[in-house]
C-alpha cells in the first residue's frame with residue numbers, strides 16, 4: 001500500500017447495531033402518597049456514560065431505585081436489556097455502587113482481594129468458573145481499578161476513594177455490564193475524585209461498560225459524562241454534555257424567577273402580576 005503526500009489515511013467507520021441497555025417509558029413513582037418523579041422517558045445505549053444531575057430531593061435516587069426494581073412503579077415501564085428489573089436473566093449484569101460504599105462494614109475483617117472476589121459469586125456463573133478463571137477475573141478487576149498494591153489490605157483501612165474503587169472492582173468481578181452509581185464522589189478528596197472519574201471513563205471506552213451516574217457535583221459530571229440529564233421531578237434536560245444549559249437557562253427550565261433585579265434600585269417589576 002502506498003501513501004501519497006501527507007493526505008490522512010481514509011478511515012472506515014462501521015457503526016455496530018445499537019444495543020439498548022435501558023428503556024424507561026412514562027415512569028411515575030409515588031412515595032408516601034406524594035408524586036416524586038413523573039413522566040420519565042429515557043433510553044440508554046451500550047457504552048454511554050450518562051450523568052444525572054439535579055438538586056437535593058429532586059428524585060435522583062428514587063429514579064435509580066425504581067430502575068433497579070427496588071421501588072414500585074406507579075405508572076410506566078422499565079426494561080433493562082429488554083427484561084423487567086429483577087429478572088433472573090439480569091443476574092450479574094448490573095452493578096450498583098451507592099454512597100454507602102464508603103460505609104463498608106468496619107466490623108468484618110476482609111481484604112480488598114476478598115471483597116472483590118465476592119463479586120464473582122453470583123448465580124449465573126459460580127458453578128461454571130474454575131478457580132483459575134476466578135483468579136484471572138479478580139486480578140483484572142484489581143488492575144483496572146488500580147488496587148493491586150492494596151489487595152491484601154483490610155478494607156477498613158482504605159481511604160474513601162479506595163473504598164469506592166473496591167466496590168467498583170467488586171462490580172467488575174461480577175462481570176456487570178451496566179453500572180449505576182449514586183453519589184459516588186461524596187466524601188472523597190479531589191485527587192481520588194479525578195482518578196475515579198478517569199476510571200469510569202475508561203470503563204466505558206475500553207471495557208464497553210454502560211454507566212449511569214447520579215451526582216449533585218455538576219462540575220464532575222460535566223468533566224466526564226457524554227450525555228447529561230437534569231432531573232427535577234421530571235426530566236427537564238436530556239442531551240450531549242456540551243449542550244447542557246448555563247445556570248440562567250437552567251433556572252428558566254426550572255421555572256425559577258430571578259431574586260435579584262439588576263435594572264435599578266427602585267425597580268419592583270419582580271412583583272409583576274400575570
Ligand SMILES: Nc1ncnc2c1ncn2[C@@H]1O[C@H](COP(=O)(O)OP(=O)(O)O)[C@@H](O)[C@H]1O
Pocket residue numbers: 031032036054055056057058059060061062063
Ligand atoms: N422513603 C420515602 N418515603 C417518602 N418520601 C421519600 C422517601 N425517600 C425519599 N423521599 C422523598 O422523595 C424525594 C426525592 O428523594 P430522592 O430520590 O432521595 O432525591 P435525591 O436523590 O435527588 O436527593 C424527596 O422529597 C424525599 O423527601
Ligand SMILES: [Mg+2]
Pocket residue numbers: 060061062182183
Ligand atoms: Mg440521592
